[in-house]
Amino acid sequence: MSCEHGNLISLDEALAHYHQIQALPPSDLTLLQAHQHILADDVLSPVALPLFTQSAVDGYALRYADIAAGQTEFELIGEIRAGIEQHFELQTGQALRIFTGGRLPDSADTVARQEIISRDQNKIYLNQKIAAGTDIRYQGEELTHGTVLAQRGQYLNSSLIAALSMAGVQQVTVHRQPKIAVLITGDEVSTQLDNDAKVFDANSPMILTWLKEQGLQQVDLQHVVDDKQQLEAALAHALNHYDLVISTGGVSVGDYDLIRPVSMALGAKEIFWQVAQKPGKPLYFAAYQSHQHRAYLIGLPGNPAAVFICLSVHVATILRALQGAGQIQPAWQKAEVDLSQIKTDSREQLLRMKLSCSAQGQLHLAPLKKQQSHMLSNLNQANAIARIKPQHQTGLIDFINF
Numbered sequence: 001m002s003c004e005h006g007n008l009i010s011l012d013e014a015l016a017h018y019h020q021i022q023a024l025p026p027s028d029l030t031l032l033q034a035h036q037h038i039l040a041d042d043v044l045s046p047v048a049l050p051l052f053t054q055s056a057v058d059g060y061a062l063r064y065a066d067i068a069a070g071q072t073e074f075e076l077i078g079e080i081r082a083g084i085e086q087h088f089e090l091q092t093g094q095a096l097r098i099f100t101g102g103r104l105p106d107s108a109d110t111v112a113r114q115e116i117i118s119r120d121q122n123k124i125y126l127n128q129k130i131a132a133g134t135d136i137r138y139q140g141e142e143l144t145h146g147t148v149l150a151q152r153g154q155y156l157n158s159s160l161i162a163a164l165s166m167a168g169v170q171q172v173t174v175h176r177q178p179k180i181a182v183l184i185t186g187d188e189v190s191t192q193l194d195n196d197a198k199v200f201d202a203n204s205p206m207i208l209t210w211l212k213e214q215g216l217q218q219v220d221l222q223h224v225v226d227d228k229q230q231l232e233a234a235l236a237h238a239l240n241h242y243d244l245v246i247s248t249g250g251v252s253v254g255d256y257d258l259i260r261p262v263s264m265a266l267g268a269k270e271i272f273w274q275v276a277q278k279p280g281k282p283l284y285f286a287a288y289q290s291h292q293h294r295a296y297l298i299g300l301p302g303n304p305a306a307v308f309i310c311l312s313v314h315v316a317t318i319l320r321a322l323q324g325a326g327q328i329q330p331a332w333q334k335a336e337v338d339l340s341q342i343k344t345d346s347r348e349q350l351l352r353m354k355l356s357c358s359a360q361g362q363l364h365l366a367p368l369k370k371q372q373s374h375m376l377s378n379l380n381q382a383n384a385i386a387r388i389k390p391q392h393q394t395g396l397i398d399f400i401n402f
Contacts, residue, residue, distance in 0.1 A: 008276040011313075011348050011387075015329060017271050017285065018317045021296060023324035024176040024243060031164060034156050036215025037174035038323040043150040045167040048140035053104045055080075056135045060117055060124055061096040061108035064132040076122045080105070095124055104136060111135040143167070153326025175324040181238035182207050182221040185231065185249040185259065186302055189223070202304040202376060203248045210311050214319060226256040235259075236266055239288045239295045243322060246315060249302030252282040259299045260284050268297055276347040279306035279373035283314065296322075303373035309350045312385055312402055332398040335363035337386060339394045342367055346390055352382035355401055365399060 026040035055061065062074065074095035078088050082101035090096065090107040098104070098111060113135055116128040143149070149164055150156075156174065164172070182204070190198040204221055211219050220242075224234045231250070238245040250259040251273075264270060268286040275283045284299030298318060300310045313330055320328040335355065342351070353365040365386050368378040387398040 008274045008281070008347070009272050011275060011277045011350075014272055014275045014277075014283065014285070014314070015317055018314075018321050018328060020271075020287075021318060021321035022294065024178060024322055026173050026324075027176055028171055028173050030171055031156075031161050031169060034172050034174045035158070035161060037156050037177060038320075038325050039150055039152050039154050039156065039172060040175050040324055041173040042148050042152050043164060043169060043172055045143055045145060045147045045149050045169075047168050048145050049142040049167055050137050050139055053139045054082075054137045055098045055100055055102050055104055055111045056137050057111060057113040058099050059111045059113040059135060061090070061098045061104055062110050062112055062126075063090055063092070063094075063108060064110040066092060067110065067126065067129065068132075072126045074124050074126070076119075076124055109133060109136070151326065153324060155325065175322075177216055177218060178243035178319065178322045179218040179241070180211060180216060180220070181242040181245045182211075182219060183231075183234055183238060183245065183247040184221065184223045185226065185247060187226045187256075189249070189302075203302070203307050206304065206308060207246060207248070207311065214316070216319070226250070226258065228258055228262060231258050232262050232266065235263055235297075239263070239266060239268065239297065240290055240293060243295055244318065245295060245297045247297065247299045248307055249300075251284040251299040251301060257282075259297075260286075263288075263297055263299075277309075278345055278347045278349050279303060280310045280314075280350070281347065283310060285314075301373070304376050305352075305371070306373040308376070308379070309352075309385060312400065313350060330400050332387065332400060333363070334396045335365045335384075335386075335399055337365040337367065337394065337397050339367070339388065339392050339397075342388060342392065344390060344392060345388075348390065349388040351386050351388055352378050353384045353386045353399065354381050355384040355399065365397070 071093060074093055076097060077094050079097040080086055080102040081099050088096055088105045110132055111134060112126055112130055118125040118127060149167055150160055184204050188198050189201045191201050208221060222234055224231050247259050250257045260273060263286055268288045271285045271287060273284045274281055280301055282301050286297045288295040298315060300307050317328055351367060351371055353367055356364050358364060365384060368382055370378045384399045384401045
């Protein structure tokens with residue numbers, strides 16, 4: 001789809017276009033290597049859990065038949081520690097000292113926790129009657145062999161890796177993480193103010209650290225001045241060697257806004273340009289195919305607040321699509337907000353707000369000042385991006401937190 005200047009598409013339409021992104025190919029990685037990747041296949045448990053029937057507490061292994069017969073005194077014949085393989089056969093009137101996680105012998109079927117036992121050398125006394133099977137973890141009670149532990153499209157965070165490790169999973173199939181080129185354009189952007197017409201570069205550190213927070217490591221950044229020949233060389237290299245190209249600046253309608261025409265001249269196919277959102281209207285998205293290589297280009301505006309919003313809403317969606325996530329769209333939630341002081345706009349507004357939770361458990365969003373696209377100072381308070389419709393009303397609105 002092509003959008004001429006003035007023919008804006010809606011935010012929902014822009015987000016829907018990202019479904020056409022083809023996920024990167026899968027590869028097999030060890031669990032630790034796969035951290036912060038997205039699964040390309042379901043993961044089935046190779047074992048039952050628990051692996052064997054075991055004690056849930058520090059205590060004493062007994063035969064319930066003895067307890068049911070009214071016996072309270074037992075002869076202590078040995079000890080079972082966790083991780084130590086031992087073989088015992090309990091007879092009538094006998095008990096075994098057992099520790100949490102210790103493997104329960106077949107001849108025992110009940111565990112008395114140590115708090116209800118009195119001990120005198122090799123004799124123990126049961127001070128409280130207990131039911132059969134008390135304080136036992138049974139083999140397979142959590143899951144059986146072949147149970148689906150994790151599903152295709154799930155993100156491998158530390159907790160999921162722990163769950164897979166518990167079942168003895170050593171390797172998983174995940175989608176490859178994208179190689180990303182970041183192009184910061186504009187003569188005015190600089191790390192050093194060597195003249196009075198330049199501004200400090202906030203986009204480079206923002207994008208690099210934001211990508212790092214997403215678990216992405218294969219990132220290269222380049223500053224490109226507003227020169228067509230230099231931009232053409234940088235874009236050509238990026239489109240042919242990276243999976244995703246993120247650019248800032250150069251996507252509006254000025255004489256030096258060159259990202260769109262230069263990329264299209266190189267063979268990029270425009271998918272959309274200009275979205276009815278504020279900030280971030282001149283957003284540009286294109287696909288590139290050359291021989292066996294496919295890449296996507298997302299051209300962000302140059303103003304840093306617009307960059308931040310577009311990273312959180314658009315680039316995050318693109319990254320989920322590239323990595324085969326089960327759900328790629330932003331996880332919009334609902335919260336109460338008072339919009340009486342927010343001016344209406346013909347575009348959807350994506351505003352930085354402060355999210356809090358009341359004593360009654362109700363989510364509430366508080367609008368912040370200094371929302372202009374060149375301002376970032378309210379990020380010291382903001383923790384959510386709220387989506388304000390053109391004809392907004394106070395009440396429940398959509399937001400994502402960060």
